Amino acid sequence: MQKSSLSPLLGAACIAAALALSACSPTLNWRQVQGSNAPYSVLMPAKPASFSRPVNLDGLQVTMTMTAAEVDDVSYAVGSAELADASQAPHALNAMKTAMVNNIKGTIRKEKVGGVATAPNAIDIEAASADNPPTVLFARFTTKGKWVYQAIILGPEKSVTPEAVDTFFSSFKVN
Numbered sequence: 001m002q003k004s005s006l007s008p009l010l011g012a013a014c015i016a017a018a019l020a021l022s023a024c025s026p027t028l029n030w031r032q033v034q035g036s037n038a039p040y041s042v043l044m045p046a047k048p049a050s051f052s053r054p055v056n057l058d059g060l061q062v063t064m065t066m067t068a069a070e071v072d073d074v075s076y077a078v079g080s081a082e083l084a085d086a087s088q089a090p091h092a093l094n095a096m097k098t099a100m101v102n103n104i105k106g107t108i109r110k111e112k113v114g115g116v117a118t119a120p121n122a123i124d125i126e127a128a129s130a131d132n133p134p135t136v137l138f139a140r141f142t143t144k145g146k147w148v149y150q151a152i153i154l155g156p157e158k159s160v161t162p163e164a165v166d167t168f169f170s171s172f173k174v175n
Helices: 008-022 088-101 162-171
Strands: 031-036 040-044 049-056 062-072 075-084 108-111 122-131 135-144 147-156
Touching: 040 075, 040 162, 049 088, 062 088, 075 162, 088 108, 088 122, 088 135, 088 147, 135 162, 147 162
Parallel strands: none
Antiparallel strands: 031 040, 049 062, 062 075, 075 147, 108 122, 122 135, 135 147
């Protein structure tokens, strides 16, 4: 019986393929999440946790609920709060934007006012800290009725991919 010379090569190829596939396993396990007390939906890259606490939005006292997940030192979060009056929304959005940028001691690199189809009243920003390496913040601040929202991705700039930013923000919808 003659032994095939392909067997060792086939075995090595199978092992190499298995290793390659295991190396390519995604760290972002996207799942649909609904707001627990606010009308929104978003894709999160891991199982999120939620908590609520009182916050001061430049004089507006609200209870903000944060739903967040972290993967590879990058945080993905949606914060929501119900205002007493919908006319307070522009003030609340600007206060949330200022607080988030100040939290990272950052500066805004890009800002788009006017939103997108899934969030027509949105302010989108990209900000970065002066740290080396920088922390980057991608954020969308939006409102619907008496609800205000902040959807954010925050982490080391080298760890935040354009694909993750696109997936997260294109999935974020206020209902």
